[in-house]
Structure formats: C-alpha cells, structure tokens
Amino acid sequence: MFQVHPISADNFSYLNGLSEAELAERKIQVHVSDGRYPCRVSLADAAAGERVYLLNFEHQPNETPYRSRHAIFVKEGAEENHPAPGTIPASISSRLLSVRAFNKRHEIVDADVIDGSEVAPLISTYLDNPRVDYIHLHYAGRGCFAAKVTRAGE
Template sequence: MFQIQPLPASEFSHLYGLSDAELAAKNIQVHYSDGGFPCRVSLEDVAEGTRVFLMNFEHQSGESPYRSRHAIFVADGAEECHPEADTVPEVIACRLLSVRAFNRAHEIVDAEVIEGREVDDQIRTFFENPQVDYIHLHFARRGCFAAKVTRTAWS
C-alpha cells in the first residue's frame, strides 16, 4: 500500500498574501491560473483566476548525486490535501509522469516514464522491491516535481 504526500502548507504559508513585489524579491513569480496549474500542496489543478506562485524548490534534499531542485507551483493560500491510501489524485493521473524509485541512501533504484493512469500499478511494482524506500513523481514534460510517495505503515 502507498500514500501520495503533498508538500506541507507550512513550508509556504509565510508567502500567502505577500505582494507581487515582495514575492519577486524572493525570486518567486506570480501567475494567475488558467485551470491547469498543478499545486503541490493541495494536489489539485488550481481554479482559473487563482493566484499561484512559481518558485524553485528542493524536492530531493538527500545527500547523494541525485540531490535536486526545480520549479513548482503553489496556490496562494493552499491547504494540504491528504489523499486516502492507495489513491492517485487526478492532478497526477491526468499527466505524463516520470516515476523515480529511491533507496534509503537517496539513490535511484529504478525509473519509468508512464501515463498517469498507469501510476498506481507502477508504484506497486516499485514497492515490491525491498530496496525501494520512497518514490518521486515528476511531471515528465517539464520535469517538475509532483509529489513524494511513501509506503503505508501496513505495507
């Protein structure tokens, strides 16, 4: 069994409500959603017209050659969504994905590029390997981090 993890709202709440100029000083771009901006906190496509932040985020902080950061979107005022175990949010299921399995040393054990509708099976396949500690999902076309996947306690 698996759990898709949102980024914690607490990492971004200090940005909520800041002016465009204050955000620009932090190298954060402000955009207004056309309905297709995937928020990494709410795990939803942000509603049209909603203010979103485009920022650089370190999604792979493990001390390994795979340490990484990339652009992500977060909606202004986003609240965390915690999907039920073994559930893939539509924001992930509807996109082409790069799925990367990591071990405890934060090294890639396996990886695939798949359609989002196939991710449930791919996650289960990767977690059959006892070396896999966690999985990162990326939106394959732009390479942006989407979410972390962990094993559930009863896996």
C-alpha cells in the first residue's frame, strides 16, 4: 500500500501576506485559475476564479546529480490534503505523469511515463522493489513536481 503526500502548507504560509510588489520581487507570479491549476498542497485543481501562486520550489534537495527544483502552483490559503492510503488524487490521476523511483541515496532506480489513471499499479510495482525508498510524481507535459509517494505508514 502506498501514500501520496502533499507539500507542507508551512512552506507557503508567508505568501498570503505579501503584496503584489513583494511577490514580484521574489519572482512569484499570481494567476487566476481556470480550474486546471494543480495545487501541490491541497492535491486538487484550484477552482476556477481562485488565486494561485506560481513559484519555484526545490522538491529534491539532496546533494546528488538528481537535485532538482521547478515551478509549482499553490493556491492562496491552501490547506493540506492527505489522501487515504492507496488513493491517487484526481489532480494527479487526470494527467500524463513521469514516475521516478528513488533509492535511499536519492538516485533513480526506475522511471516511466504513464497516464495518471494507470499509475497506482506502477507505484505498487516500484514499491515492491526493496531498493526503492520513495517515488516522485511529475506532470510529464511541463515536468513540474506533483507529489511524493512512500509506502503507507512510513
């Protein structure tokens, strides 16, 4: 069984009090959602009309060749959603995904591109491999980090 994890809301709480000028200084863009902006904290698409922040986030901070950061969306005032073990949020399952399995040294063990509606069995297969420590899901179209996946209970 696996668990999909949101990015902690604590990483972004400071955004809600910043002016447009302060956001711009930090190279953070504000967009109005058309209903298709996937929030990495709520693990849901922001509803049409909601404000979302587009910012750069380091999702793979480990000192390896795979260290990485990329653009993500976070909706204004986002609250964390922790889906039930073994479930994939619709904001993830509705998109083409790049799935990357990492070992404890933060090196890629396996990877694939798959339709999000078919990702659960692939996640289970990867986590059956004792060399795999965790998985990163990315939206394949733009390469943006979507969520981290671990074995349930870890």
